[in-house]
Amino acid sequence: MKHDPELDSIIGYQVQVAYLLMTADARRVLEPQGLTPAKLTALMLIRANPGCDQSALARALSINRSSAMKLINGLTARGLIERRAGRNLRTNALHLVPEGEECLKAMLTELRGSDRRMTERLDSSERATLTGLLRKLGPARGKRGQESPA
């Protein structure tokens, strides 16, 4: 199958190709533990914000409350996190349980290994340049033009 060269001039397409390449290997190493990048991100957020409630987690993940429910139910059923009593009677406080802490640490080690393999053709200067340029993506803010970052 031929590939349309018109796509090569679209940065977003190049980013997508890179993303699919990187995420495929990340998913491969997380799979034995039944985790996905999204679930790992949730665990990281809970570790960084112990006691957070479900709605805050949902907002941080850009998903809605009911989607977060399924995610949290799954992580709870897997024995990685638990719901404790929250600040008041209508909120839950999310916490990693010890097995969740261990699992997360192990998965981060795997993920770093994957990341190292997938970036081994870049030297440390190139890595810094790449992450710097990636962070400059997104609409220019602060300009007096039309504001859209709603």
Place this chain on the structure above:
Amino acid sequence: MKHDPELDSIIGYQVQVAYLLMTADARRVLEPQGLTPAKLTALMLIRANPGCDQSALARALSINRSSAMKLINGLTARGLIERRAGRNLRTNALHLVPEGEECLKAMLTELRGSDRRMTERLDSSERATLTGLLRKLGPARGKRGQESPA
């Protein structure tokens, strides 16, 4: 919600953040036409390979035949492509219809506009550097180490 700084050292995470940022705007501009990045990619492949069969398209998109069926059914129902008689009696030949050509051109214009907005903080030298570095991602090949790019 705090964000774990450990993620910042993982290139794959930075790529994912950039991907989500870019794809969100791309989806926004494609949505009025009922298209997604995946559907647009399918249209591009069919345009670049007129008369290709469904299985070849599926392989190019890294999805299986039955997933490709749904995709092709959707694009056909939307009046963008059609199945014609193929090289033999068991293959279909996929082609864009005139409305599909027009729609694709319009969507590519929208997509380039989105891409320009999302990369406006990069000058042309930085864009070239970014795409060059993105293309260097992936496991090193050609080394005499363990071959895994199966």
Place this chain on the structure above:
DNA sequence: TATTGTTATACTCTATAACTATA
């Protein structure tokens, strides 16, 4: 035998809408 298109079925992730208890 292997491949193409197809259908049936199921799983994951996401969403909306509505309900309840609480604030």
Place this chain on the structure above:
DNA sequence: TATAGTTATAGAGTATAACAATA
């Protein structure tokens, strides 16, 4: 009133398994 958690339901997108027709 507004918010947190929950449940039911639905829609994409993907997959596997099986089948008929054809190569």
